[in-house]
Amino acid sequence: MNINPGEKKKLIIIGGFCLLAITALCVAAWGTGSAMTANKNVTGNPQLSVTEVIIPVSSPSSVTYSSSMQKGGVPPGIYQGLVIKDLNGTFDPALAESWEVSADAKTWTFHLAKDAFWNDGVPFTCSDVKFTNDYLKANNVTLAYVLHDVQSVDCPDDHTAVFTLKTSYSAFLDQISRQPGITISPRHIWQNITDPQHYEDTKFIGTGPFIFDQNTAGYTRVLKNDAYYGKKAQVSGVVLKVITNPDSQVLALKNGEIDVVSDISPAVAQSLKGEKNIALYSINDTGAYEVAFNLAQYPSNIPAFRKAMSHAVDRNTISSLFGTGRPTETTFLIPSLAGIYVNPADVGMYNYDLAEAKKILSDAGFTWDKRGNLLGPDGKAITLTIPTNTMAQTGGTDKILSVLKNDWGKLGISMSTVTYDDKKQYRKAVNANAVFIDSFPVTLHDDADALSNFAVTPLQETNYYNYNNPEYNALLDEIHDTTDQQEILKKAYQLQDILSRDIPTVPVCTSDTIVAYRSDRFTGWDLGPGYYSVTDPRVLTNLIPVR
Amino acid sequence: MTRNILLLLSVAILCMYFAIAACAPFIAPYTASEITGAPLQPPGNGHLFGTNQVGQDIFSQLVYGAQITLVFGFGSALLSVAISTWAGTVLGYYGGRVDEVVCRILDVMMPIPTFPLLIVLTAFFNPGVIQVSILMGVLGSIHGIRLIRAPALSLSQTPFVEGAKSIGASDFHIISRHILPNLMPIVTTKFVSSSQHYLVMGVGLSFIGLWDTMTVDWGSMIQNAYAYGALSLGLWWWILPPGIAVVGISLALALAGYSLEEIFNPRVGVNRI
């Protein structure tokens, strides 16, 4: 280790240079980095007003995709579709003020808002609507599949858009407005862009109630659009703040750094109840759970097994474990959202009765061995492996499974679970096992078209249940062919009758989303069921600052 | 003197952890994933540390979590040290072509960043603590082989090994009687320090949700507590027990490592990055 002084000197010089070089590199990197982060829109309001609502988001990427039109990750309230989906199979006007459909459900005519403008002052016309359809398809943008059924869009005048579909499709409005849906993109911005997948948009020119302001260092801000043609916002802007950890969001709410936290657990909500300046409300039925059967796998391919199991799901206990939501007594649709579409004849079919389940099993040729294990008609023991997915609200699935394990154990069925981290693997496992637990966003439970979940159609060659009933498929086709509401309702009832007979799935319960907000800052959050997100533009435009 | 006492103390603590892990089914009132009642209950009513956000018993999770954490920490360290000792000794003792080729391969493999690689590999084996431990052991041994090979090389050139060779002792005899015993201090120290390193890393990865999210271990317990209300609601009985458990074993291993190092070789430090 002993070296001569000359070498030491050199070493020190080299070391010094290294350190300097690294420092320089870092400073340079930081410089370019911060220049990139601050893509400011100069037209924005320079004042930070106290009437800006601050909402946490859990991931930086949820608000900062800056390329790829129609991809999501855009701040709320900027882009709009033609219509907004509402409860009970109805739609609210957005860029389309009114619309009509031909009797064969093939030609859809939208009358567009006449006083709508893009944020940069260019008037919104039908050419933007036509452009959106043509451009998505011509450039193979991923979401083009949403407009798969559209043959062409025509513009008889600036404020009328006519969609001609390839086949009759009465649920077309649902298709374009339900997640992911399609928003209209500005023609004058995108028409010169040939590579939309790799184009970096920094302006986000839209037509909505909010205008993009800036995206800086963990914050994204949109400002109120004073020229908006519809209901104008009463808050001066919305700031999205990145807080990755859900519990830190609650801490920040308590400290007053943010104005609202959505999706908190019932236990956390309970403890927030006494807090000063914090109020709570619950958005009912935002998630729905079901015990689903894969009809291609034994023993779920035996109708009696499914029927028996439908009486072995203890909804009330599961619901009480959830602490929110309600047991679902219907075949698939959620009454609070689907209203008239729920067939009253099929409500309360799956009552919890283990004795009845046992009887159905033994009638169908199932037997029990000496130790009480259930044996199938072929004499072999019934064992189930239930795949679960960590990303799909593990907490809820776990609770259902813990109750099922107990009850189905009493019936002599041994159950095990395998959890998959990845959605693709999970889907594969679902296809290879007889039973799975699924959770759906409620937008898939609210009208007649939601029943297409169980159908096999040209667009949907298979469903997760491997359920393929020609009668069911034909009925659904008929629903798509007609626009007569009475007809649709009648057929929806018939579909539910078939479901209650075939039982591809047993609905379990819904869950609610609990929201906590600063009552000393804004009111007007709670708009009732269906408004499942606090960044829904309809919620944001309803907020009123508290003096 | 104090070093010996510290060493004994840390070994005692480690034994305690192992005992808890081994007797988990007898100590824990519930299984780790069983839902035992209402969520977020405070301690009491048969729940020593209350329940977590889904209603699982925190104490039972803590006890069962010891198994996973210890398997990963010690399993991968054991494998890594076993491979590096075997390969290092053989290479150092025999030398020659094979040695040269293996050294070249190691030279190429050395710079591969193991940490990100580990994270990606866990995606393949999920759930699979055992598989990930094995992979980690194998990956970690790349760095260990060099560490063992150098002293093995110099040992095989010492007069007493030369002497043993000249009187016709078998290679196996020489390695097992003369070389391995002299390597033991460095091997033991390396084992203890790698166990601590892997253990803390496993818990950390599990905490950020990148490592086997299915099994209950201390990292995922801390993550649950941290994400679902322990901090904002001040539920210290939820977040502190797994944290203290990790700190305890990590501290015991660190103390054991440093004490061993001082006892075996008071003057030379082992670079552990």
Place this chain on the structure above:
Amino acid sequence: MIDGQYLLRRIGYSGAAFFVCVTITFFILHLMPGDYITNYLLSLSNTLPKEAVEQFYQQYGLDRPLPEQYMIYILNILQGNWGYSYQYGLPVFPMIMEKLSWSLVILLPATVTGILIGTVLGAWSGWKSGGKKDLALFNIMIVFRAIPEFWWAIMAVWIFAFYLQWFPLGGFTSISVLTSGMDPWDVLYHAILPIGLMASFIAAGNYYVMRNSMIAVIGEDYITTARAKGLDERAVLWRHALKNALLPMATMTTFQIAGIIMGNVFIETVFSWPGIGLLTTEALSIRDLPLLEGIFLLDALMTIGAMLTADILASYLDPRIRMGGHD
């Protein structure tokens, strides 16, 4: 002084190592279960339209055989084209650089102060080795280093940010950034807690190496000789011991700089600091392959560069190592 042939050989190994790294990461990432488009489409709705999936595969060349994809990838990185992120649609390299720059806001000061503090304390401790103060400091450092950094971070957030409210809960600026632009003092205020934690952690590690090195140097003959000559203790410390004891720190430092990319993923997670660590975890969970490849490529480059530097430095300092520890 440096053997040219040795240098060439080292550079050759580094090149080979780089290709091995790139190859391994490419195949491992492409064979990883799950893919981006499935996750993306399922996050939008419950359906997986076949045409959208196929279109995506075709757009990104994922429908070609893996070896062909590999050849294209290698050709691209050789031309400096690191590809586009699936998620953001942006070129990967500038994205990584931006996130890296934010990571460095914490890492740079933390590493520098950590190394300085660790070295000074370690040198002092080693010089006074065996004394009561040395042992006390030594034990404190062992305890500090043994506690996982994410645990320190959680506790720090809980105590200093939530209960005492001395520091912000996370993020890297306060909301005033929206009106008055980036304020370096504000960023510093947000960064102080993570920097402090990182620095102490790095200090504890360096302390240990420095102390050992110092103890080793003190035992050397020339120190004994110097002392025997009747030199002032301080002179011995400054002129002989310290300078020699600092040598192993050179290697240590290069490695610390190499580990910088993944080094603070825990701190970034706890402090919601959107740097390269958070970017990596996010890219992993959504399977954004080009982004992951870019991050690992950069990581490999830095590690290999650091190893090369350390090797050359070491052979420069100690000719005995020049043979690669081989004979």
